Amino acid sequence: MKFSGYSISVSFSPLSSNFITRNSCSRRLPVSFSRRSRRNLCSSRVFSVKQQSYHKHGVLGKQYLPPWFSVAPMMDWTDNHYRTLARLISKHAWLYTEMLAAETIVHQKDNLDRFLAYSPEQHPIVLQIGGSNIESLAKATELANAYCYDEINLNCGCPSPRVAGHGSFGVSLMLDPKFVAEAMSAIAANTNVPVSVKCRIGVDDRDSYDELCEFVSTVSSLSPTKHFIIHSRKALLNGISPAENRSIPPLKYEYFYGLLRDFPDLTFTINGGITSVDEVNAARDAGAHGVMIGRAAFYNPWHILGHVDTAIYGAPSCGLTRRQVLEKYIVYGDSELGKYGHRPTVRDIVKPLLNLFHSAPGNGQWKRNADAAFRNCTTIKSFFEETIDAIPDSVLDSPVSEPPLGRTDLFANIDSLLPPRYETREEVVICA
Numbered sequence: 272m273k274f275s276g277y278s279i280s281v282s283f284s285p286l287s288s289n290f291i292t293r294n295s296c297s298r299r300l301p302v303s304f305s306r307r308s309r310r311n312l313c314s315s316r317v318f319s320v321k322q323q324s325y326h327k328h329g330v331l332g333k334q335y336l337p338p339w340f341s342v343a344p345m346m347d348w349t350d351n352h353y354r355t356l357a358r359l360i361s362k363h364a365w366l367y368t369e370m371l372a373a374e375t376i377v378h379q380k381d382n383l384d385r386f387l388a389y390s391p392e393q394h395p396i397v398l399q400i401g402g403s404n405i406e407s408l409a410k411a412t413e414l415a416n417a418y419c420y421d422e423i424n425l426n427c428g429c430p431s432p433r434v435a436g437h438g439s440f441g442v443s444l445m446l447d448p449k450f451v452a453e454a455m456s457a458i459a460a461n462t463n464v465p466v467s468v469k470c471r472i473g474v475d476d477r478d479s480y481d482e483l484c485e486f487v488s489t490v491s492s493l494s495p496t497k498h499f500i501i502h503s504r505k506a507l508l509n510g511i512s513p514a515e516n517r518s519i520p521p522l523k524y525e526y527f528y529g530l531l532r533d534f535p536d537l538t539f540t541i542n543g544g545i546t547s548v549d550e551v552n553a554a555r556d557a558g559a560h561g562v563m564i565g566r567a568a569f570y571n572p573w574h575i576l577g578h579v580d581t582a583i584y585g586a587p588s589c590g591l592t593r594r595q596v597l598e599k600y601i602v603y604g605d606s607e608l609g610k611y612g613h614r615p616t617v618r619d620i621v622k623p624l625l626n627l628f629h630s631a632p633g634n635g636q637w638k639r640n641a642d643a644a645f646r647n648c649t650t651i652k653s654f655f656e657e658t659i660d661a662i663p664d665s666v667l668d669s670p671v672s673e674p675p676l677g678r679t680d681l682f683a684n685i686d687s688l689l690p691p692r693y694e695t696r697e698e699v700v701i702c703a
Contacts, residue, residue: 335395335421340551340583341365341500342576343542343565344399344426344469352615353569353623354393355603359596360576363584365561366396370426370434373402373411380414385611387418390603394421399469400458401426403440403450409457416462422498423462427451427470430506430516442506445474448486452493459495467498469542472526473505480526484693487530491537500563503527503543517543524681525688531558533693547677548578555583557682571629577671593627594667597655600624604651617654618645628662636661 342349342357344367354366371386379386389396398420402408412423426434429441444451451468459466468490472483490496504520511519522544530539540561541554551562568575573593580586604620625641628634640658648654659667 335365336363336584338365338395338540338561339555340579341397341540341561341563342367342568343563344368344370344397344424345565345569346370346429346431348566348569351389352604352607352620354396355390356572356596356600356623356627357568357576358393359599360572360591361579363586364576364579365421366393367424368396368398368420370399370401370429371411373400373404373407376400376411376414377407383414383418387415389418396420397422397424397467399424399426401429401434401440402454403444405450405454405457408454409461412458412461420464422465422467423458424467424469424500425451425455425458427468428500428502428506429513430471430508431513432508442471442474442508445470445486446477448489449493451486452490452496455490455494455496465498466494466496467500468496469500469502471502471504471506472523475505475508478505480529480690481693483526484530484533487534487537488693488695491534497536498538498540499530500540500542500561501527501530503541524685525690528558528682528685529690529693531560532689545681546575548575548582548674549677549679550681551583551677553677553679553681553683557685569623570626571675572623573627573629573671574675578674582674588670590670592668592670593662596627597624597659597667601651601655608650617648617651620651621645621654628666631662631666633662633666 340363342364346369349367349369354368357364357366368389376383376386387398398415398418400408400411400415400423402411408425415423425444426441427444431441434441444454455466455468470486472478487499491499503522503524503526504516505523506516507520524541524544527539527541530537538560540563541559542563542565545551545554545562545564546567551564554562564575577591581588604617607615607620608617609615621641625638628637637658640661641654644654644657648657
């Protein structure tokens, strides 16, 4: 076994454990952050009002750095196990839960830990809920208060037939902005933390820039919602799968930056097609208040999340290694096994780790070892005892290397592509 000093009796505490002493990370950040544009400096002021509201939630009473970088909510992916791994790698990335249906939360009110519990180290963390029943959304928010999430987000972007079709929520809600405003008002009335909406830029043939602006204007003016996470593709509800909805509709970043121009008092996070730290910084340099990355942060967590604190938040490198991450994750994993009857299993807990060695020497053999180990290992410790020899010590003990290059010019000409300015209906009447 390559892990030294391991003891299963050590309680899990990812960011303050005494289990690892070598190359321990400092929690403190430098007083000043090096940002590359005045727009990025402005983004910290945009979020400062939101941070004040965290103090209303007496249990937390803590400020977090703004969500300049966040990991998208992804069904079956951003579960408690993945979020634990993500927080071990990055202290400052904002994490989102999987979308939880409001009806599920309400119906499982006597079993909420299974759906809502998480370790305190996962802060800052956002609960994303979905639904089309205002009473259920309000009740679910009320029930979630005990778990002290840092923000409540409503899903108005999922194009899955099960959600947007049969369930009549997700991206279908964009077709009724007044309902979304009413729902957000009900959610906000039942929590003391900020609320936000995650949406697309349009639905089917309802995809003009003005229609997107009408949605944002209606929701923000009729509810306390001031933060929108914009997936910069429209959704097609018939004929293509959710996976195809992430690639077939074209990206229209100009719509996102048009919103920044036309709604200067609101906060916008960009999502869609951004897959590297270079591209995150490029989006922020162009004015985005925040950037959300989805599958890239799952498929390559070490090389994406491993650079967030330094390249985006300006923190000094702490020399974190994958061995340190795994040592702490093993303690967490074995404490979680079988917590809810037969679940989670070894496979459930190991799933987020299967991409930890993405493109590294030994990765292929390690995955083959993992396939065999899943059949007989009953603990996370024994799983790694059987598999980790495939990974060289040089990989396990090296801090994160230089980030993969991205498209630094992705938004270079965005100002020339912006749609015509949005005029509200009142403005049009006055001009007429």
